[in-house]
Amino acid sequence: MADVLIWLSQYGGWGLLAIVVILIFVFYDKLQRPISKLYDLLSWAGASWRRRAVKADIQSNINSFSQSMDKEVSNIMPYNMKLQFVSGMDRAELLREKNLVLVRIRDRRHDDKNFVHAMLTFCPVGVLPASRPYLDDLLSDAIDFTVTRKFLNAIQYQGALNYLYKEVIEPEAVGKPELDKICTILDRLDEQGLFTKVILRELRDFAVKVGSRYPTEAHKQEARQFVEYMDTLATRIPREAIQTEFQGNYISMGFVFIGTSPKIEREGYVPYLRAIQWGRSIGLEKIYIAARDWAIDIAERTSYLAEKRNLAKRLKSKRYYATDTSGQRREHILIEMQLVSGSPFAPPEQGQLLEE
Amino acid sequence: MRKVATVKAIYDSDLEQLLTNLGMLDELIAGELRCAVCERQVDLDNLATIFPNGDAIGVSCDNPRCVRIITTRGATKLSG
Numbered sequence: 001m002a003d004v005l006i007w008l009s010q011y012g013g014w015g016l017l018a019i020v021v022i023l024i025f026v027f028y029d030k031l032q033r034p035i036s037k038l039y040d041l042l043s044w045a046g047a048s049w050r051r052r053a054v055k056a057d058i059q060s061n062i063n064s065f066s067q068s069m070d071k072e073v074s075n076i077m078p079y080n081m082k083l084q085f086v087s088g089m090d091r092a093e094l095l096r097e098k099n100l101v102l103v104r105i106r107d108r109r110h111d112d113k114n115f116v117h118a119m120l121t122f123c124p125v126g127v128l129p130a131s132r133p134y135l136d137d138l139l140s141d142a143i144d145f146t147v148t149r150k151f152l153n154a155i156q157y158q159g160a161l162n163y164l165y166k167e168v169i170e171p172e173a174v175g176k177p178e179l180d181k182i183c184t185i186l187d188r189l190d191e192q193g194l195f196t197k198v199i200l201r202e203l204r205d206f207a208v209k210v211g212s213r214y215p216t217e218a219h220k221q222e223a224r225q226f227v228e229y230m231d232t233l234a235t236r237i238p239r240e241a242i243q244t245e246f247q248g249n250y251i252s253m254g255f256v257f258i259g260t261s262p263k264i265e266r267e268g269y270v271p272y273l274r275a276i277q278w279g280r281s282i283g284l285e286k287i288y289i290a291a292r293d294w295a296i297d298i299a300e301r302t303s304y305l306a307e308k309r310n311l312a313k314r315l316k317s318k319r320y321y322a323t324d325t326s327g328q329r330r331e332h333i334l335i336e337m338q339l340v341s342g343s344p345f346a347p348p349e350q351g352q353l354l355e356e
Numbered sequence: 357m358r359k360v361a362t363v364k365a366i367y368d369s370d371l372e373q374l375l376t377n378l379g380m381l382d383e384l385i386a387g388e389l390r391c392a393v394c395e396r397q398v399d400l401d402n403l404a405t406i407f408p409n410g411d412a413i414g415v416s417c418d419n420p421r422c423v424r425i426i427t428t429r430g431a432t433k434l435s436g
Contacts, residue, residue: 047369054367067358079361087370090377094408101407101427102374104418105365116420117404118363121427125361141424168420 032060043108054105055083058118065151066126069196072318076200077147078129081122112160116168119148128200131207134219139227142182143200145169146190185231192234193322197334198288199230202251209250222248235325244275245284254279258291258299272302276311280339287312289335292324296333303335312337366406378406378413389415393422 007015024031036056042049059081066077086102094100103121105114123144124132132140145168152161173180189195203223210219229246233255236242245254256275258264263271272289279287291299296319306312315336323329366374375381383389389398392414396402404418405426416422 047367051367051369070358078359080358082360082362084362084364085367085370086364087366087374088377089374091379091413094378094406094413095411096408098408100364101405102364102366103423103427104368104371104404104406106368113418117423117427118365120420120424121363122361124428140428168424172421172424 030064032056032063036060050108051085054108054111054114055085057111058105058114059083061115061155062119062122062126062151065154068154069147069150069200072196073201073204076196076204077127079126081118081126083118112157112163115152115155115157115160116148116164119151120144120168123147128203128207131203131223133215134207134210135203135223136220138176138179138182139220139224141172141179142186143203145183146186146195149187150190150195182227185227185234188234189230191323192325193320193332193334194230194234197318197320199227201336202226202253206250218249222251226251237325245279245282247282247284252284253286253288254284256287256289256302258289258295258302264295264298269298269302269305272298273305273309273311276302276306276337276339280311280341283341284339286315287337287339289337290332292330292332296331299333299335303337306337310340312339371400371403374406380413380415391415391417391419391422393417393425394419 011018033056036053039049039053039056043053063080066080069077083105085105089102094102101121103117105118124140127143127147128135135143145164148164149161152164169183173183186195186199189199203226206223206226213219226246226248229243232242233244239259244257246252256272256279258272276287276289289299289303300317303312303314303317307314315338317333317335319331319333321329322332324332372381375384380389384399384403387397387399389403390396391398392407392409393416396417396419398415398417402418403415404423405416407414407416407426414426416426
């Protein structure tokens with residue numbers, strides 16, 4: 001701090017100006033919202049100020065949402081959106097840009113439409129860009145609708161949400177019952193906190209594993225089957241025995257649900273560690289340990305023991321509030337663990353004693 | 357620094373000028389322009405997108421379904 005003061009006294013106003021310029025450069029994204037308010041105040045002065053206000057408002061909201069999504073799971077929304085207004089383009093220029101689409105942005109009184117159209121235009125390149133070629137059109141559309149709904153919810157824009165439901169999703173779903181079904185599944189998964197943390201994360205990794213292979217129907221089917229598998233988990237009845245692993249050609253993961261208290265009192269952490277060991281033996285690559293309320297500490301302990309026994313490496317742990325299958329809002333934890341591959345010749349049951 | 361995806365847009369107040377530059381304003385006023393998706397007549401009120409369509413220039417109406425079909429063709433260019 002003292003150094004800064006000395007530097008300021010030495011360089012005076014120019015030093016202060018340099019610091020302000022650096023701060024503006026570093027925090028440019030965060031300054032977009034106040035800048036849009038400033039433009040709004042000046043919008044009576046002419047169309048160019050109104051244009052700037054609309055642009056700054058849409059950009060700042062979409063970019064702040066996109067950054068928050070990317071912070072939760074990196075690289076699911078890796079781009080900022082830049083809204084570039086075109087006015088002086090002639091016919092030859094337009095025809096040269098084969099993939100260009102100019103989207104009309106209306107005056108502020110149509111902001112609900114502006115936000116929905118801008119976000120839906122941004123989604124195909126802004127959300128999971130590398131995975132898109134490997135997703136079928138219906139799943140791609142459903143992801144765009146879910147992300148746009150999340151965005152409008154985040155900025156609490158009820159008018160735009162109504163427009164999205166009534167004018168975009170409902171008419172689109174009328175002739176496509178499959179789309180309606182996938183939108184419902186993604187909505188349910190989002191309510192349970194699994195859309196961003198698991199679906200988008202796994203589809204992101206899916207593209208990395210597929211690499212740059214030519215997209216085939218098999219890729220699209222695997223992505224769709226994965227979403228349907230996640231729905232069976234999201235709609236399961238407590239204590240119902242269901243398949244907890246998904247093993248596709250590229251997506252390979254499973255869930256360990258930390259269960260009921262009598263089981264924990266009777267057997268401790270052993271069944272959960274055994275489930276992780278079993279997942280490893282059948283070649284799963286990743287395990288998510290899921291728990292809620294009082295079982296959160298047990299989930300933490302299980303992941304600690306799994307790491308200690310070299311069964312799996314802890315990648316990320318996230319506590320969050322979400323609605324469960326019975327409609328109650330409760331605290332949850334989701335721990336993502338990369339399974340450590342064992343000896344290829346060891347039988348599944350072989351291994352170190354799991355009990356402490 | 358995050359990469360940037362550019363969405364190109366036309367603001368309401370610049371629309372007529374752009375249509376004049378593209379030589380489409382007279383056609384639009386005469387009611388000769390049709391939505392490339394649903395073939396509904398497009399006018400100044402319901403025009404929503406403008407895009408190159410082969411050797412011609414296409415437009416779409418503001419029906420969200422039409423806008424969506426046109427924009428998912430690849431409305432943005434990546435840079436940065």
